[in-house]
Amino acid sequence: MAEETPQGYHPADSNGDGVVTPEEHKMYLEFKRKEMEDADAQRDAIRKMAWFSLAGLLVYPIGIAVTSLLGLDTAAGLIADIAPTYFVSVAAIVAAFYGKEALTARRSDSVKVTQSKK
Numbered sequence: 001m002a003e004e005t006p007q008g009y010h011p012a013d014s015n016g017d018g019v020v021t022p023e024e025h026k027m028y029l030e031f032k033r034k035e036m037e038d039a040d041a042q043r044d045a046i047r048k049m050a051w052f053s054l055a056g057l058l059v060y061p062i063g064i065a066v067t068s069l070l071g072l073d074t075a076a077g078l079i080a081d082i083a084p085t086y087f088v089s090v091a092a093i094v095a096a097f098y099g100k101e102a103l104t105a106r107r108s109d110s111v112k113v114t115q116s117k118k
């Protein structure tokens with residue numbers, strides 16, 4: 001499947017000779033597939049991190065209560081001491097996640113307009 005490119009540029013034309021050979025086309029498709037898989041894995045990782053952070057927010061006070069109940073007063077005190085830092089950090093992670101989601105959603109909603117001189 002050779003594809004002529006009169007402009008001399010095609011993303012699949014890796015050696016820039018103006019023709020997309022079957023090998024180049026296959027490489028291009030493989031690259032695109034990997035790119036999509038990477039983006040998917042990245043989204044999954046970020047989503048998991050956000051859920052882990054939210055779960056941590058819920059478990060944290062329970063941790064204080066459990067250590068207190070077990071009589072580990074020093075541990076309970078230490079956990080309570082780092083609570084402000086922890087909560088602010090987790091809030092920042094979750095805010096960054098939702099901010100990114102909102103930005104991505106807005107970008108995919110928008111209409112792209114391209115202009116070219118003829």
Ligand SMILES: [Ca+2]
Nearest residue numbers: 013015017019
């Ligand atoms: Ca080529």
